[in-house]
Amino acid sequence: MTITYSCIANGRTVLAELALTGGSYQEATAKVLRLVLLRAEPRTIMQMGSYIYHTLFIDGITYLCATDNALDTVAPSAFLKKMKYNKNQSDCMISTMRSQVTDVKTVLTQNIEIILEKEEKSNIYLDSTDDLQTPVEEFPKTRKISRRISWKHFKKILIITVAILLSILIILLSTNVIPT
Template sequence: MTITYSCIANGRVILAELALTRGSYQDAVSSVLKLVLLKAEKKTTARIGSYVYHTLLLDGITYLCTTDNPLDVTVPSAFLDEVSRTFSENPLMFQEPFPPSNSTVADFQQVLGRCMMKYNQSQGEFMISGLKSQVMDVKNSMSQNIDKMLKREEKLNILIDRTNNLQVATKAFQKTTTKTSKKIWWRNYKIIIILSSIFIIIIIILLSTNVIPV
């Protein structure tokens, strides 16, 4: 991936720009700056032709760069962050009436050039850094998922233990109820036997004493 063009704009007015390759960027950049103003979002990415335009909008100033790789967003993002910091720390351009003087433009063209060369030469390091970041994100995501699974498993085990305890309690209750029912039945049976025996004895006595005629 190569950063082929970069610029700084106030609204749709380009304050400073630099292109490392031949080609006409003006029409595409004008369309992208218009899109940035319409969307008013901090970061915007647009693909026009064979190039991808990345922008960073801070305090009304648009920082823009063009790359030839639509898949890489790490390097352009880092480039725009550094350029924006450089310009915010050196507000010479913003102290002068717009448009800025030729000397100011030349100074910031040099800044753009240094940053473009730096990030074009160091893109391998940024790719490795980006891959490491992605690996760490995946690792963190997996760790979070494992923690969630362990928590769900723990809750499931608690639920299973409670279910087992409930089943044991239910069986114990059923056994207790069965024993109680048998005891009550046996007690009632004894009472019936005793009352029947007493009734028979009373009948026999009454018959033997002729209280009840035979």
């Protein structure tokens, strides 16, 4: 038994392929990928021409290999598992992504702390200047104005925080760090 062809595909797009022998695998591979997507079964074995195509379909990614022997299914299955579980690149990518997310969280926390400090200082200055300049009967009005300003700043901070957290969540979901 010889594995003569292998590829990795996202949907019907072949991402990487290797052919050990000459031959036209593209047409058969396109048919196999179409059938795998239609069936959406985790494992399939099908014959096209003189080759047997073994597939492993997980999370929209298809791992495919072609053999010249229909009787052996153990070796192709083991080969497909090795293709899927190549941990060196994915672990490195995940750890890189996690460190980037941690960096974004740190910067976000620092920015929020700076904004809160500046808002607190501005409120102190607003309160002190309002107290000095306004007569006693207008004092409740100035408190309402400063509360409105504080509320506007709070809403801005809240919106920015939610937007950044949503973008982090989208990044984590798109890179499959958080499984869907």
